[in-house]
Amino acid sequence: MLKTTVTAVVLAGAFIAAPLQAKEGVNPWQDCGIGAMIFPENGTAAAISNIIWDLGTTAVSSNISSVGSCEGAGAKTALFIQQTFPVLEQEIAEGEGEYVTAMLNVRGCDASSHGQIVNAIRSDFATKPAQDPQALYAIVESKVTTQFAATCPVI
Amino acid sequence: MTTIKYLPALALFATFSSYSSSSLSEHPTWLKLGHYKNASAPQSYIESDSFFISKNGKNNPSSELKATIDAFNKDAQMQCKYPARYQWLQSQGLEFSEPKVECTELIEWRDKQPIHSVSLVFASGYMSNPASLYGHMLLKLNRSTPEHNKLLDYSLNYGALVPDNENGLVYITKGLFGGYEAGFSDQLFYRHQHNYGEIELRDIWEYKLNFSQEDVLFLTNHLWEIMGAKYSYYFADENCAFHIARVVELIIGEQLTNELSPWVIPATIFSRLNSAQYNNEKLVKQIEFTPSRSSVFHQYENNLSAKDSKLALAIYHSQNILFEPTFTNLDVVTKKRIIETLFEFVQLQQIKKYDVEHIEKLKKALIKARLVLPPGKETSFINYDKHAPHSAQKPSNISISSTVYKNEQSLNLGFRLSYFDSLASDIARVPYSNLEMLDVEVALFDSQLYLEKLHLLDLESFNPAYSQWPNEGGWAWQINVGYERNRSQCFSCSSTFAMAGVGKSWLLNANQSLVYGMINGYAGELQSTQQWLDTSIELGFLTTVTSNLKLRTSIEKFYHQQLSGIATNIELSVPINQDFDIRFGYKHATEFQWQLKLNFYWD
Numbered sequence: 009m010l011k012t013t014v015t016a017v018v019l020a021g022a023f024i025a026a027p028l029q030a031k032e033g034v035n036p037w038q039d040c041g042i043g044a045m046i047f048p049e050n051g052t053a054a055a056i057s058n059i060i061w062d063l064g065t066t067a068v069s070s071n072i073s074s075v076g077s078c079e080g081a082g083a084k085t086a087l088f089i090q091q092t093f094p095v096l097e098q099e100i101a102e103g104e105g106e107y108v109t110a111m112l113n114v115r116g117c118d119a120s121s122h123g124q125i126v127n128a129i130r131s132d133f134a135t136k137p138a139q140d141p142q143a144l145y146a147i148v149e150s151k152v153t154t155q156f157a158a159t160c161p162v163i
Numbered sequence: 164m165t166t167i168k169y170l171p172a173l174a175l176f177a178t179f180s181s182y183s184s185s186s187l188s189e190h191p192t193w194l195k196l197g198h199y200k201n202a203s204a205p206q207s208y209i210e211s212d213s214f215f216i217s218k219n220g221k222n223n224p225s226s227e228l229k230a231t232i233d234a235f236n237k238d239a240q241m242q243c244k245y246p247a248r249y250q251w252l253q254s255q256g257l258e259f260s261e262p263k264v265e266c267t268e269l270i271e272w273r274d275k276q277p278i279h280s281v282s283l284v285f286a287s288g289y290m291s292n293p294a295s296l297y298g299h300m301l302l303k304l305n306r307s308t309p310e311h312n313k314l315l316d317y318s319l320n321y322g323a324l325v326p327d328n329e330n331g332l333v334y335i336t337k338g339l340f341g342g343y344e345a346g347f348s349d350q351l352f353y354r355h356q357h358n359y360g361e362i363e364l365r366d367i368w369e370y371k372l373n374f375s376q377e378d379v380l381f382l383t384n385h386l387w388e389i390m391g392a393k394y395s396y397y398f399a400d401e402n403c404a405f406h407i408a409r410v411v412e413l414i415i416g417e418q419l420t421n422e423l424s425p426w427v428i429p430a431t432i433f434s435r436l437n438s439a440q441y442n443n444e445k446l447v448k449q450i451e452f453t454p455s456r457s458s459v460f461h462q463y464e465n466n467l468s469a470k471d472s473k474l475a476l477a478i479y480h481s482q483n484i485l486f487e488p489t490f491t492n493l494d495v496v497t498k499k500r501i502i503e504t505l506f507e508f509v510q511l512q513q514i515k516k517y518d519v520e521h522i523e524k525l526k527k528a529l530i531k532a533r534l535v536l537p538p539g540k541e542t543s544f545i546n547y548d549k550h551a552p553h554s555a556q557k558p559s560n561i562s563i564s565s566t567v568y569k570n571e572q573s574l575n576l577g578f579r580l581s582y583f584d585s586l587a588s589d590i591a592r593v594p595y596s597n598l599e600m601l602d603v604e605v606a607l608f609d610s611q612l613y614l615e616k617l618h619l620l621d622l623e624s625f626n627p628a629y630s631q632w633p634n635e636g637g638w639a640w641q642i643n644v645g646y647e648r649n650r651s652q653c654f655s656c657s658s659t660f661a662m663a664g665v666g667k668s669w670l671l672n673a674n675q676s677l678v679y680g681m682i683n684g685y686a687g688e689l690q691s692t693q694q695w696l697d698t699s700i701e702l703g704f705l706t707t708v709t710s711n712l713k714l715r716t717s718i719e720k721f722y723h724q725q726l727s728g729i730a731t732n733i734e735l736s737v738p739i740n741q742d743f744d745i746r747f748g749y750k751h752a753t754e755f756q757w758q759l760k761l762n763f764y765w766d
Contacts, residue, residue, distance in 0.1 A: 092357050094513055098506045101530040103538020110314035110353055119310035127538060134534045137527060 085115045086145050093141040100129055100144075112160075115152055121159035125151055187255055188225035195413040196248055196385060198394075199224050200422060208401065208409075210344065211393040216241075235259040243269055247385035269387055278317070278383050279376070280305040283411065285368045285433055285552050286359040287591065288598075296598055296622075297582065298552070299359070300404045300429040302411075303352055303369065304383060314353035319386055319410075321347050321403040323396035338398040345396035347389055347406075356453060362514055364457040368551050370436055373448040378414045385413055404429040408436075415441045428581060430552045430591065431766035437553035450551050454544075456514070460507035462544050464630050467504055475501045476632065479508065482528035490532075499541035502533045508632060517634045555591035556741060557764040558582045564746075564760035566606060568650045575615060575758070577604040585623060585705060586713045586736035586746070595668065595677050595705060597623035597641075606648075618645035625668040625679055625705075639668040639679050649690075651730065651750040660687035664701065676706035683719070694723045711738045728752065 089096060092107050099105025103126055112122050128151045138144035152160035187193055189202050197220070198208045205224045207214075212221070216234050220227035231248050234241040236259050242249045243266035282305055288298040304317040323343035325334065337343050359365045374382070394406065405427040408419035418439040419432050439446040454462070467475060478484045478501070485491075490498065506529055512522045562577035580601035583592050602618040621643045628636025641664045649656040666681030685697040703717035712735070719730045733749040742765070748758035 088353070092353065092361075094510060095357070095361055097526070097530060098510065101533040102503065102506070102540050104540060106312050106314055107353070107357075109312050113311050113315055123538075130534055130538065133530065137530050 081114065081116045082149065085111060085148065086141075088114050089145050089148070090141045093144065096144060097138070100126060100133060103127070103130060111148070112152075115148065115160055117152060117156065117160035121156055125156050125160075128155055186225075187252070188228040190255075191416065192251055192413065193228060194224055195409070196251065196388075197224055197227055198389070198392075198409065208394050208406070209389070209392045210395055211391070214389070214392040216245075232257065232259070236261060239264045242266065245388050247381055247388050250381055250384055269384075272387070273380075273383050276306045276308075276311065276315075278304045278306050278379055280371055281374055281379055281382055281411075282369045282371045283407065283433070283436060284318070284355070285370070285429060286355070286363075287366045287368075287552070288593065298365075298429045300407055300432060301355060302386075302407050304379075304386075305371070314351065314356060316352040317349055318352040318355050319347050319349050319407070320355070321345065321406045324393075338396065341395055341397055343396040345394040345401075345406075346392060347386065349386075349390065360453060360455045361510070364455045364511070364514065366455045366458055366549060367453040368433075369451040369453070370433065370447045370551075371449040371451070372411070373441055373444055373446055374414060382410070382414055385410065399426045400424065402427055404432045408432045411436075415439060415446060418446075426580065428558050428766070430555055430582075431558060433552045434555075434557065434766055437551075452547060452549055452551070454547050454549070456507060456510050458547060458549070459544075460504070460511055461629055462547060463500075463504040463507050463542050464632070466542060466544075467500060471497060471501055472504075475504055475508075478505060479525065479633065482525045485528050485532040495536055496541055498532075499536055502529055502536075503540060503542045505529055506533075512634060515634065550590040552591040554741070556583060556587050557766040559766060560762050560764050562604070562760050562762045564604075564758050566650075567757040568654070569754060571608060573606040573608045573613075575604055575606045575760075577602070577616075577760075579603070584621075585625075586715055586734060588711045588738065593624070595625040595627060597621060602645075613648065614646065615648045616646065618643060618647070620644045625677055627668045627670045627677055629670065629674065636668075639666045639681060640664065641681065641683070649752070651752040651754050651756045652724075653753065656690050658685075658687060658689045660685050660689060662686070666701075672706070676704065679703050679705075689723075697721055697723045699724075712736065724752075 088111050092111075095105070095107045096111060099108040104123075108126055109119075109122060112125060113119075117125060129147055132147050132151075138147055191202075194202060194205070197215075199205045200208065202224075205222060207221050209215075209221070215221050215227055215230075217223065217226040217230035220230060231241075231245065232252065234245075235249060235252070239261040242261075242264055246266065246269055282303040284301050284303050286299040286301075288296045301321075302319040303313075304319065305313065306316050307313040323338065323345040325343060356367060359367055389410075395401065405420055408427075412419055419435045420427065437445075437447055464472065474484070474490065478490065485502075490501070493501075505525070509522055509526045509529065512518065513526070558581040560577070560579040562575075562579075564575040564577065566573045566575050578601075579599055582598045582600065584599055585595065585597040599618060599621040602616065602621060603614075604616040606613045606615045621641075623639075623641040625639045626637040627639075642662070644661045646659045647657065649658060662683055662685045664681040664683035666679055668677050668679035670677050679702070681701045681703075683699045683701055685699070686695065689695065689697050699719050699721040701717055701719040703715065705713065705715045707713050714733070714735050716733045717731075719732075720728075721730070724730075730752040731750065735747040736744055737746075738744040742763060744762050744764075746758070746760040746762060748756075748760065750756040750758075
């Protein structure tokens with residue numbers, strides 16, 4: 009469990025400190041290990057082994073981490089979607105929310121375009137809702153790299 | 164701080180101006196920068212040799228200061244490794260031979276989206292997970308703007324490094340008595356808000372601190388320095404609350420921690436934080452509340468009319484209604500409210516993994532129905548009926564009481580380490596629960612001192628359903644380990660025991676009262692029964708009479724304790740203020756016992 013937490017945090021560290029650069033052709037799920045990450049879905053399940061969890065047993069040693077080809081905004085967006093998918097599904101259906109805003113922030117989309125992007129994603133959802141985080145990521149990427157490329161620069 | 168014993172050595176390395184007669188190495192800020200315990204015991208909490216420039220730096224602040232100044236004079240890049248030390252020494256009037264350099268990585272982290280303020284965050288405890296009983300504390304570096312929300316703020320977490328698949332007993336032993344390394348890590352805040360609020364269903368409070376931009380810069384620079392440094396972890400005292408508070412004390416001085424205290428509880432730090440002053444103003448500038456998914460659902464559910472709530476429940480059981488005239492003919496606002504409430508409920512069910520297949524189908528149906536409605540939420544709340552953790556009853560307790568047993572009277576003295584009982588105020592606590600550790604009471608009877616009670620651990624969670632929706636609430640349970648004199652059985656009766664119970668509870672009277680029933684099992688030296696094992700059935704009632712005045716009554720029938728009949732307990736709590744309350748107690752089995760107790764709560 010700690011190993012997966014560490015992996016998650018190391019990847020999250022890439023949000024913070026890694027230089028932003030475009031990485032074309034990267035599949036975050038296959039190339040960045042996101043698909044292999046297991047995220048806690050129920051704190052109760054880990055109750056025994058995590059008895060001291062809450063007074064801090066989840067820290068890792070360093071903040072300065074980058075994960076090879078997973079330094080671009082796309083990979084960071086993928087990680088965000090993987091970690092918050094159930095909330096994102098709901099917020100996209102409702103057309104607004106702080107998680108969907110944060111997702112578009114991570115992707116580097118100008119705030120003025122968020123409403124339009126969410127509407128465009130909603131349109132896709134109406135015909136074919138995303139079944140999993142990877143599918144949602146594909147929808148988001150298809151929108152921000154075509155219809156909204158001007159307001160979501162490749163970073 | 165006027166000693167000059169280190170001055171000749173310092174003068175070799177730097178040019179002093181304003182502080183030529185003081186010893187910087189004993190300055191409180193220098194000691195905090197090195198995480199030294201204090202001037203009289205200058206040993207650092209940081210274990211990593213790599214954090215110190217001097218070989219003796221871990222135990223010698225003076226040596227570390229000299230080495231730091233020397234480093235800044237010889238290697239400009241050291242400014243980038245120790246930006247806070249550099250900033251502070253410059254502010255003390257020191258000048259260095261190496262020019263100031265631009266630290267690219269630091270600037271990228273700190274200034275790309277500038278950090279403008281600092282907050283301390285409290286994630287409330289909850290009883291369903293023993294790991295989360297006391298709540299958690301972390302530091303948040305705010306970078307949010309109108310365009311970038313707070314989910315992308317930085318957050319600094321402190322914790323132990325525990326090997327994967329650690330044995331539970333080793334884990335607890337090392338956690339309590341040492342053996343784990345610990346350190347700070349940074350993550351974007353969404354990881355914590357999502358984990359606590361959406362998965363563990365815990366409310367979050369954020370205390371924004373009244374720091375100047377210079378303070379924020381200094382603190383941030385120091386966090387950069389200590390990232391990667393290793394500490395030793397101790398659950399009771401050198402935990403997240405202690406070390407995060409120590410970081411804040413770099414700016415405000417020692418107002419939050421007490422090195423002599425054998426335990427540090429996050430709620431205590433927040434209580435002190437709220438009282439702390441900085442630059443003649445309150446340290447806390449603003450307190451923000453972020454409700455958990457569970458709190459949001461209950462608020463949404465309360466906001467629905469009875470008719471809409473009934474329809475929402477019907478949709479829960481049969482999602483096809485979403486596409487039938489019963490629902491589609493409703494106005495847009497009502498449809499949105501019902502779907503929003505169902506969304507919140509569905510998220511809760513997903514977290515609890517209830518009826519997975521049904522919930523998945525329902526969520527897809529809700530998404531489909533919601534997508535045909537205009538974007539934008541209909542339900543939103545700002546004011547939740549929740550109190551911030553600093554306003555809670557303080558966790559530790561000493562008591563004095565008078566007990567009457569038959570015609571005998573005793574003077575009792577008590578001490579409880581932490582945290583709250585079922586008759587405490589619900590402010591910043593899980594209502595209808597009990598979390599007490601190390602609860603001791605002694606009695607003076609006829610010039611003889613008796614141990615009346617020693618509870619190592621006393622946990623109760625009644626876990627009632629706060630709504631009529633499916634799968635709300637859960638099992639009521641209790642665990643108690645310790646020693647107790649049972650004078651209501653007989654004068655010399657006592658038990659050394661471990662017990663556990665499980666049952667159900669139900670709310671009444673607009674959630675102001677609760678009834679419960681439990682089946683309990685006891686093991687140990689149960690003197691009054693002459694047995695090592697016993698079982699009982701317990702029925703009880705808790706109610707808030709007025710304001711915070713609470714009453715608890717229970718009856719318990721034991722299997723082996725046939726002679727003593729039914730044990731009856733009644734206790735009434737009358738709060739005086741945040742620090743005091745009075746308790747009236749009555750116990751009866753074969754004999755009666757009365758008690759009048761004054762509790763003083765402190766931290």
